[in-house]
Amino acid sequence: MTEQVASITVSAQNLCRDFGKYVAVRGVNLELKRGEVLGLLGPNGAGKTTTMRMLTGNLAPSSGSMEICGVDFLDKPREAKAFIGYLPETPPLYQEMTVDEYLKFVAKLHRMAYHTICAALDNVKPRCGLDDMGKRLISTLSKGYQQRVGIAQAIIHDPDVIILDEPTVGLDPNQMREIRTLIRELGAVRSVILSTHILSEVEAVCDRVQIMHQGRIVFSDTLAGLKQREADLEEIFSQLTASNEHAGSY
Amino acid sequence: MIATIAWKELKVLFSSPLAWTLLALMQLVFAWIFLGRLDAFLEIQSQLMLIANPPGVTEIIIVPVFAMAAIVLLMITPLLTMRLLAEERRNHTLILLISAPVTITDIILGKFVGLMIFFIGMIALVIGLSITLLVGGTLDFGLLLSNIVGLLLVAACFASLGLYISSLTDNPAIAAAGSLGLLLGLWVVDIVASDMDSFARNFSLLKHYENFNRGMIDTFSIAYFILFIITFLILTIRRLDGERLHG
Numbered sequence: 001m002t003e004q005v006a007s008i009t010v011s012a013q014n015l016c017r018d019f020g021k022y023v024a025v026r027g028v029n030l031e032l033k034r035g036e037v038l039g040l041l042g043p044n045g046a047g048k049t050t051t052m053r054m055l056t057g058n059l060a061p062s063s064g065s066m067e068i069c070g071v072d073f074l075d076k077p078r079e080a081k082a083f084i085g086y087l088p089e090t091p092p093l094y095q096e097m098t099v100d101e102y103l104k105f106v107a108k109l110h111r112m113a114y115h116t117i118c119a120a121l122d123n124v125k126p127r128c129g130l131d132d133m134g135k136r137l138i139s140t141l142s143k144g145y146q147q148r149v150g151i152a153q154a155i156i157h158d159p160d161v162i163i164l165d166e167p168t169v170g171l172d173p174n175q176m177r178e179i180r181t182l183i184r185e186l187g188a189v190r191s192v193i194l195s196t197h198i199l200s201e202v203e204a205v206c207d208r209v210q211i212m213h214q215g216r217i218v219f220s221d222t223l224a225g226l227k228q229r230e231a232d233l234e235e236i237f238s239q240l241t242a243s244n245e246h247a248g249s250y
Numbered sequence: 251m252i253a254t255i256a257w258k259e260l261k262v263l264f265s266s267p268l269a270w271t272l273l274a275l276m277q278l279v280f281a282w283i284f285l286g287r288l289d290a291f292l293e294i295q296s297q298l299m300l301i302a303n304p305p306g307v308t309e310i311i312i313v314p315v316f317a318m319a320a321i322v323l324l325m326i327t328p329l330l331t332m333r334l335l336a337e338e339r340r341n342h343t344l345i346l347l348i349s350a351p352v353t354i355t356d357i358i359l360g361k362f363v364g365l366m367i368f369f370i371g372m373i374a375l376v377i378g379l380s381i382t383l384l385v386g387g388t389l390d391f392g393l394l395l396s397n398i399v400g401l402l403l404v405a406a407c408f409a410s411l412g413l414y415i416s417s418l419t420d421n422p423a424i425a426a427a428g429s430l431g432l433l434l435g436l437w438v439v440d441i442v443a444s445d446m447d448s449f450a451r452n453f454s455l456l457k458h459y460e461n462f463n464r465g466m467i468d469t470f471s472i473a474y475f476i477l478f479i480i481t482f483l484i485l486t487i488r489r490l491d492g493e494r495l496h497g
Contacts, residue, residue: 056349060495082351092346094258096265108254109350153346 007034007069009083009161009191010055015064017050024050026215027064030193034160037187039206040195043241046212048195049089052165055193056086069160082110085159089166091150095139099130099149102138103156110157120156127185128152129178143170151179155186162192168201180205199234209233213241251352255360260367263330269368272326277375283318284379287311308390312380313463316397319376320404320459323369324433327405330368331412332426334361335490339420354490358483362406362413369405373398393465400462403475407455408433410482417489 010032017025025047032038042048053059055066057077066073068080094102100121107117125131128148133141138149147170154162164183168176183205186192196202202209203223211219218240226233263269291310298304338344347357377398383389412429419425433455440454451457455478458471 053345056345058345058348058494078351078353081349084349086345086349088342088345088349090342092341092343094262094343095341096262101261105254105258106346106350109251109347109352111251111351 008032009034009069010067010193012055012066013064015051015054015066016062017047017054017059018062024215025054025061028212028215028217030055030210030217032161032191032193034191035187035189036208037183037192037194037206039202039209040193040212041197041199041202041209041237042195042212044197046241047215048212049165050215051212052086052088052163052193052195056084056163057081082157083160085154085157085162087150087154087162087164087167089169091146092153093138093146093149096137098135098137099125099141100134102149103152106153107156112157120158124152124156127155127182129175144172144175147171148175148179151182160190162186162190164192164194166196167194168196168198176201199237203233211237211240251356252360252363255347255352255357256364256367259334259361259364262333263364263368268329272329273372273375276322276326276372279322280315280319280376280379284311284315287314306390307383307387308380308393311383312389312394313397315376315379316401317460317463319373319401320456320463321437323372323401323405323408324437325430327408327412327433328415328426328429330365331409331416331429332422333416334365334413335416335486336419336422336425340422348490348494354487358413358487358490362409362483365409365413366406369409370402373401373405376401390465396462396465396467399467400459400471403462403472403479404455404459407475407478407482410479410486414482414486414489417486 008031010030012028012030015025015028015030016023028047028051030038030051040048040051050059054061055068055073057073057080060074066080069083071080071083073080094105097105103121103124104117107120112120121134125134128151130145130148130152133145133149138146141149147167151164151167154164167183168179171179180201183192183194187205187207194202194206206223208220208222209226210217219236288311291307335344338347348354377394380389380394408429411432412425415429415432416422416425418428436453436455439450440457442450452474455475458468458474461468461471
């Protein structure tokens with residue numbers, strides 16, 4: 001680890017977000033290096049999605065600062081967004097477009113030059129298992145394939161930071177395995193933030209894990225560290241998040 | 251970026267039967283009125299000869315078609331604008347646009363331009379209908395041009411208002427009902443205040459359109475239309491921006 005200083009791609013300090021009286025995220029710090037996969041764990045309503053929406057510019061933080069690849073998000077949102085690929089909880093698909101049309105549109109939205117779009121399309125479709133699906137209407141695809149189109153959409157412009165909100169929901173075990181392989185592949189040279197409920201998924205894919213509960217990061221460690229201490233992720237998770245379940249976050 | 255989003259809007263619009271059905275039905279309506287007026291013109295043509303300085307074919311046939319076109323546009327605009335933001339929100343696709351490195355202004359203008367291209371196509375159909383009269387004579391091109399400009403501006407007003415209403419809700423049906431209600435309201439203002447020279451009349455879209463319809467290009471009307479369009483576009487942008495900040 002000492003031979004290279006890994007560049008920091010995502011750095012968020014003290015992110016807070018409230019919705020009126022309700023505080024969804026309070027003081028979250030995130031730091032992510034290139035070539036790292038971060039698993040964001042937490043029970044429903046812990047603030048994972050809100051954090052991700054802030055990191056992708058869909059929500060403005062109430063306070064705190066974010067930098068993506070050295071670009072201040074609040075100062076230059078457009079430049080910062082260009083580094084990010086985002087798959088929300090529900091894949092943002094236009095049902096009336098074909099897969100090719102849709103991916104081309106996303107590529108154009110990310111200001112890719114016309115001649116690079118076709119190459120990017122040919123690159124991304126096999127990676128997401130969409131080889132023969134180019135001409136199919138998105139509305140006719142199964143849930144699993146729609147999810148893959150969603151992932152393809154997030155990586156087509158070759159972003160440095162990939163943010164995936166529960167990417168394996170609704171997939172069958174084989175597809176889950178494929179997607180996990182893909183995430184590991186992507187994580188080799190990029191930064192990936194992955195939110196999930198599935199603990200085994202974190203163990204299979206992530207380098208580092210952070211557990212959120214009631215808007216706070218309550219646990220943060222590398223998986224290697226966990227292994228060294230022979231700690232069980234599931235035990236830690238239930239210990240940290242089961243307590244004061246109904247206390248609420250008001 | 252604006253072009254990319256406009257292109258996508260058109261693609262989505264024309265991939266559903268809605269756009270085609272609307273275009274076909276509207277052409278039917280316009281042709282019906284056009285032929286009706288043509289018939290009337292041919293009947294009274296001999297009497298018109300007797301008057302000094304008689305109204306021409308443009309005034310008798312084309313002007314009523316354009317007057318009707320504005321009303322038809324008022325009816326169908328809500329159907330087209332309801333999708334623009336309400337449906338994107340419902341299908342969770344708005345996230346895609348907002349996460350992409352484009353500004354909210356780009357998104358809104360893209361959608362507006364996309365819809366305007368559709369309207370231009372539709373107005374071109376009306377113009378095409380009018381041009382066929384050249385077979386039998388000549389047209390008053392000044393009057394035709396003033397009608398075209400007026401219809402374009404009034405269509406842009408409808409579009410910007412519809413876009414704003416669509417940004418307020420995630421239910422397309424409510425967006426459609428809301429825009430139709432407001433647009434009808436702006437029309438009724440004219441009827442309510444028609445006999446008096448009241449202040450309220452200045453707010454009526456169709457009263458301003460009437461000037462263009464008569465061949466009078468009034469700078470007050472142009473200014474009103476342009477302010478109307480800009481106001482609602484800015485309101486839409488602010489609304490989407492505010493959602494990011496507050497909601």
